[in-house]
Amino acid sequence: MNIAVIGAGYVGLVAASCLVNSGHQVTCVEIDEAKLRLLNQGTSTIEEKGIDQLLKQCLSSGRLSFVSALPKPLQVDIVMITVGTPSLPSGAADLSYIYNAAEQLRDAARHPSILVMKSTVPPGTGVKLVQRYFKNSPISYVANPEFLREGEAIEDWYHPSRIVIGAEDNKIGERIRQLYFDIDAPVIITDITSAETIKYAANAFLVTKISFINEIANLCEAADANIDDVARGVGLDPRIGPDFLRAGLGYGGSCFPKDARALDFSALNKGYDFRLLKATIEVNTKQRILAVHKLKQLLGGLAGKEIALLGLAFKPDTDDVREAPSLDIAYLLDEGGAKLRVYDPAAMENARPLLPPSIAFAPDIYSATAGANAVVLITEWREFIDADWQAIKKQMKEPYIIFDGRNALPQDKLIALGFKYMGVGRRLG
Numbered sequence: 001m002n003i004a005v006i007g008a009g010y011v012g013l014v015a016a017s018c019l020v021n022s023g024h025q026v027t028c029v030e031i032d033e034a035k036l037r038l039l040n041q042g043t044s045t046i047e048e049k050g051i052d053q054l055l056k057q058c059l060s061s062g063r064l065s066f067v068s069a070l071p072k073p074l075q076v077d078i079v080m081i082t083v084g085t086p087s088l089p090s091g092a093a094d095l096s097y098i099y100n101a102a103e104q105l106r107d108a109a110r111h112p113s114i115l116v117m118k119s120t121v122p123p124g125t126g127v128k129l130v131q132r133y134f135k136n137s138p139i140s141y142v143a144n145p146e147f148l149r150e151g152e153a154i155e156d157w158y159h160p161s162r163i164v165i166g167a168e169d170n171k172i173g174e175r176i177r178q179l180y181f182d183i184d185a186p187v188i189i190t191d192i193t194s195a196e197t198i199k200y201a202a203n204a205f206l207v208t209k210i211s212f213i214n215e216i217a218n219l220c221e222a223a224d225a226n227i228d229d230v231a232r233g234v235g236l237d238p239r240i241g242p243d244f245l246r247a248g249l250g251y252g253g254s255c256f257p258k259d260a261r262a263l264d265f266s267a268l269n270k271g272y273d274f275r276l277l278k279a280t281i282e283v284n285t286k287q288r289i290l291a292v293h294k295l296k297q298l299l300g301g302l303a304g305k306e307i308a309l310l311g312l313a314f315k316p317d318t319d320d321v322r323e324a325p326s327l328d329i330a331y332l333l334d335e336g337g338a339k340l341r342v343y344d345p346a347a348m349e350n351a352r353p354l355l356p357p358s359i360a361f362a363p364d365i366y367s368a369t370a371g372a373n374a375v376v377l378i379t380e381w382r383e384f385i386d387a388d389w390q391a392i393k394k395q396m397k398e399p400y401i402i403f404d405g406r407n408a409l410p411q412d413k414l415i416a417l418g419f420k421y422m423g424v425g426r427r428l429g
């Protein structure tokens with residue numbers, strides 16, 4: 001098929017490259033000139049397994065091109081919108097990029113084609129867009145939310161847990177099913193608003209699971225129970241499952257926080273107070289603050305204490321720091337008067353402009369931890385778990401605290417090395 005993709009960000013670049021790899025012809029529109037230049041040179045603008053090679057392959061096939069505006073008149077089978085939907089200060093999804101793309105499409109469309117909405121938009125948005133932009137136009141509308149995870153994006157594109165297609169016309173829905181002819185996954189065809197709701201409900205459920213296990217971890221600390229055993233015992237129930245039951249510092253990233261807020265806002269705007277989701281969001285914020293308080297207590301105050309923060313990215317294997325717990329924790333520790341050194345294998349440059357200038361950036365884990373009174377693990381990068389903790393202990397100062405914010409480090413081994421170990425919902429050691 002002949003496809004246009006609007007927005008060459010995380011989702012757009014992966015979608016465009018994978019669609020070309022599946023034999024389609026793709027024109028990808030990107031308004032950011034710096035990104036456009038890099039992409040035309042064959043340089044990926046995202047940190048993602050396999051994307052560099054795939055992008056080069058696609059460009060040399062001659063079936064992928066990057067342009068700054070939609071060709072006019074537009075003659076394609078499908079137009080995919082993959083622009084961002086960030087948070088407004090109210091928590092609502094900012095749909096201005098969506099409206100902009102829809103306007104461009106309305107102005108360029110002369111021939112029948114299908115608009116496939118991949119961006120995450122609140123329930124009811126698709127129906128409104130059709131009314132506002134495409135009522136008497138050759139464009140048909142399909143909601144087709146994307147579920148890929150950063151760090152596993154290409155793998156997730158080809159092996160999704162499901163493909164959700166929301167269309168008012170079955171024939172149009174079937175056309176989009178054919179677009180994914182080479183992907184073996186259950187396909188759910190529904191109306192537009194239900195498809196939009198599936199995406200938000202899935203993310204709302206996942207963040208609720210994260211906040212739930214964090215609440216249970218806090219309860220474990222109060223009741224002198226061990227969260228590892230509790231989570232294992234709970235997760236073995238097939239009705240619950242073991243995923244997303246690791247207690248820690250809570251969720252961050254480019255999707256979960258903004259989608260949770262947007263659904264909360266959208267529900268309220270429709271007259272429904274989604275109290276469970278509100279509590280989930282509040283627990284997630286509290287978890288970061290609680291971590292700083294616990295550390296302060298253990299250190300007997302923060303002023304003048306040397307603290308190493310390990311990990312800035314919101315999860316391992318990405319350089320993405322959007323809404324990462326590291327940012328709030330670094331800010332609160334700095335404000336409390338601690339001397340901070342931070343290190344992350346990939347996210348230092350993205351984090352630098354977002355952190356106070358008093359924070360030092362270390363070139364590796366060993367420089368970050370040298371002379372520290374406490375080490376805080378924020379992102380569970382493999383290189384932190386596999387680090388030489390004996391060497392780290394030798395160069396630290398009393399009271400040799402390690403705060404394992406992801407319950408990822410070998411607790412018994414660290415205690416045996418002489419660390420004072422604190423996890424989340426684990427017994428102090």
Ligand SMILES: NC(=O)c1ccc[n+]([C@@H]2O[C@H](COP(=O)([O-])OP(=O)(O)OC[C@H]3O[C@@H](n4cnc5c(N)ncnc54)[C@H](O)[C@@H]3O)[C@@H](O)[C@H]2O)c1
Nearest residue numbers: 007008009010011029030031032083084085119120146150
């Ligand atoms: N990143 C993820 O892991 C992920 C996963 C699933 C769904 N989503 C959803 O997909 C959407 C896109 O997310 P993303 O992370 O790829 O965003 P992003 O910010 O990385 O990319 C969006 C891109 O669109 C470009 N853009 C904006 N308006 C444009 C226009 N009018 N014409 C051309 N280009 C334009 C921007 O310059 C940017 O490069 C969001 O709604 C997000 O919630 C993201």
